[in-house]
Ligand SMILES: NC(=O)c1ccc[n+]([C@@H]2O[C@H](COP(=O)([O-])OP(=O)(O)OC[C@H]3O[C@@H](n4cnc5c(N)ncnc54)[C@H](O)[C@@H]3O)[C@@H](O)[C@H]2O)c1
């Protein structure tokens with residue numbers, strides 16, 4: 001079994017996580033390949049007891065890998081998805097971060113949950129992606145033009161609202177007067193969209209959510225649409241540019257550019273354990289239904 005290991009940061013608790021990880025690996029003897037920057041940091045800190053192979057970028061990952069382990073928070077999981085791309089390698093997150101909604105293994109559970117990977121006792125939760133296209137697409141976006149959480153358009157260099165003309169499969173929906181608009185996947189429904197009043201979607205629902213960011217009217221509400229809808233947006237503003245974000249990545253684009261957003265052509269496979277299913281995470285991490293009477 002070949003496993004990629006990735007992390008972005010070194011902090012005090014990294015030592016304990018790596019120690020536990022290596023202990024589990026010792027029992028099952030998989031082939032381990034570390035992401036090179038992370039490997040260098042771990043080596044500098046003397047956390048690795050022997051040399052390991054490394055990979056330096058997404059080009060070096062292929063379907064020969066059985067698992068991609070991300071050590072960090074949700075931001076690191078989102079970065080992991082940009083490395084795995086369309087390679088179908090399942091991603092499992094060890095939460096070294098704060099919330100870790102997507103990174104489901106907590107440090108204290110590493111030694112009970114990680115062995116389940118080797119015992120084939122896990123499920124794959126395929127996650128829908130969004131992709132964006134527009135004339136003159138930024139080269140940065142060309143290479144990596146999909147989002148696991150959401151595509152957002154928002155204002156840039158101004159405090160004034162932008163207007164977002166929105167069409168669904170070519171049919172006019174609305175012009176939002178707002179700070180921005182979020183097009184969210186089911187995975188992203190517990191992220192930015194949630195903060196703007198959007199509903200939580202179960203990960204396997206075939207829908208997307210359109211959620212306005214601070215709309216200046218009482219009748220603009222989050223809208224759930226089928227995930228085979230092509231969404232067309234056109235932003236008008238006092239400024240010449242506005243922002244587009246795909247998860248944590250951001251680019252500027254000229255106002256009046258027609259943006260076409262639709263479901264991506266592949267999915268990202270997240271690992272799900274029987275003990276850490278979506279509803280459990282929703283209760284544990286977002287305190288869903290927290291009520292002292294329960
Ligand atoms: N006001 C907001 O809630 C807000 C604003 C901007 C971005 N975001 C989210 O942050 C993501 C980018 O992450 P980052 O690390 O670069 O930014 P960040 O450092 O601002 O972290 C954002 C927070 O959102 C949480 N988060 C991210 N994806 C989530 C998901 N699918 N479900 C539940 N919680 C989730 C993270 O745990 C983190 O606490 C975006 O995709 C967006 O969903 C949220």
Ligand SMILES: Nc1ncnc2c1ncn2[C@@H]1O[C@H](COP(=O)(O)OP(=O)(O)OP(=O)(O)O)[C@@H](O)[C@H]1O
Nearest residue numbers: 007009011014072073074075076096097098099100
């Ligand atoms: N490999 C790691 N080892 C130790 N701590 C880490 C590691 N990766 C991340 N962290 C801690 O978690 C923080 C957040 O990590 P990350 O950017 O991956 O997640 P996030 O998007 O902020 O979401 P979350 O709320 O889940 O932490 C980092 O600033 C750091 O303190």
